[in-house]
Amino acid sequence: MKKLLTILTLTFLFISCDEGKKENDYILPTASGNTNEILVVMKTLQWEGKPGDEIRTVFGEHQVGLPQPETLLSVTQIDPSGYKNFMRNLKAILIVTTGEKEEISVTRNKYAEPQIIVTATAKDEDGLINLIKNRGKEIIKLFKDEDIAFIQQIFKREALDESSLKTLKNLGISLTIPKRFNVVDDKGDFLWLRQHLKSGIARGDGTNNILVYSVPLEDESTVEDNITAIRDTIGKKHIPGSKEGMYMITEAAYTPFTYPTEIDGKKAYETRGKWEVKNDFMAGPFINYTVIDKANNRLIVVEGFTYAPSVNKRDFIFELEAIGKSLKIK
Structure with missing residues (x-):
């Protein structure tokens, strides 16, 4: 009888803890990737076309003050079909997609931590080109600021x-x-x-x-x-x-x-x-x-x-x- 009561008590506690647990209490994996590097998720046909050219132009701008030419950010691309599993755990991701509303949205720590996912949405290809051209520096700043905060947190632990x-x-x-x-x-x-x-x-x-x-x-x-x-x-x-x-x-x-x-x-x-x-x-x-x-x-x-x-x-x-x-x- 004592064993049964113990089992029932433990079961109740387990269920109570499980019910009280929020969805965002799930322990996320540690994000991978280096600072100043981003993954661009967009259709390969777009990447090889004018939208990709605009991204390479804006994100490939050289950092001023350096003796040798170095870009503001290092960029790699993957087709949405390959955006799964460990690829989603990268630290900095830009998703370029089409939709009814032209906008930029930010999601943090969705698949890993620390992580920032910036989604750039426009109605068509021309809209995507204009969005990157007009708001590209804003997107870069989002990634840079996140990296600065990340580095500062590391430095605080070893200050x-x-x-x-x-x-x-x-x-x-x-x-x-x-x-x-x-x-x-x-x-x-x-x-x-x-x-x-x-x-x-x-x-x-x-x-x-x-x-x-x-x-x-x-x-x-x-x-x-x-x-x-x-x-x-x-x-x-x-x-x-x-x-x-x-x-x-x-x-x-x-x-x-x-x-x-x-x-x-x-x-x-x-x-x-x-x-x-x-x-x-x-x-x-x-x-x-x-x-x-x-x-x-x-x-x-x-x-x-x-x-x-x-x-x-x-x-x-x-x-x-x-x-x-x-x-x-x-």
């Missing part, structure tokens, strides 16, 4: 102890920086961190670098125009080359691209360009975030730069972008 960094403490700011970065210089008003790259041709010599510093805010209307001059002053003072008279500067032959943006709810500028060492042959790409901190009458600058000869650098810069965008002013 440096900020309390050990004098400059961050003195400036009253925080950054999510992974432990693989080591301190090169931490003066209290200037921070330089470096990660030695461990893969590819860049292994050994290759590095990813982070700079953090502050300068006074004098005239907000001139901030954008002075970004290059400020970074060159910092480079001369803090980033020496291998010999006397050598130091990091903005590459003179390449004009940086600057865009307005927002960091930690504050007006800021994102600048992408190339750096070089004066009187030397070292060079590479950089990404600079200059944030206007009106409350403290200053500019907070977080910059990342990469030295990785003979290899693609898009994904290295992308990690530095994720770090820069994690800035919080306390």
Whole structure:
């Protein structure tokens, strides 16, 4: 009798738990795929035609500020008939389809986690072409923002102890920086961190670098125009080359691209360009975030730069972008 009561009790508990379980409580598999890569699900005939040409044109735009041509996103295509099983578990998917309403919709974590599925719908082929042409940058931003959040979550799990960094403490700011970065210089008003790259041709010599510093805010209307001059002053003072008279500067032959943006709810500028060492042959790409901190009458600058000869650098810069965008002013 006791055994029967035990069995009935366990059965009741199992049924109760099962009935209380929601559909979205199902544990999703971990999404596969790399950052800056998307799968396009569309009919092969469309992919080989004008709609596919438009996708390749918009998504194949080169990322500015890199020494070698690299696209904003790496794109692969599959016909809807093959979109099943493990293919549905990819991290970033664009579904191109026809329907009555022209729209873009977003679904997250449908088949795996973390996952974003963007569906682009139009009435016919011409509508699809126009949709990609007119809203392609919006679609790219959706994928990029998702990747930034993904990278930042990884970095949070392996973050440096900020309390050990004098400059961050003195400036009253925080950054999510992974432990693989080591301190090169931490003066209290200037921070330089470096990660030695461990893969590819860049292994050994290759590095990813982070700079953090502050300068006074004098005239907000001139901030954008002075970004290059400020970074060159910092480079001369803090980033020496291998010999006397050598130091990091903005590459003179390449004009940086600057865009307005927002960091930690504050007006800021994102600048992408190339750096070089004066009187030397070292060079590479950089990404600079200059944030206007009106409350403290200053500019907070977080910059990342990469030295990785003979290899693609898009994904290295992308990690530095994720770090820069994690800035919080306390």
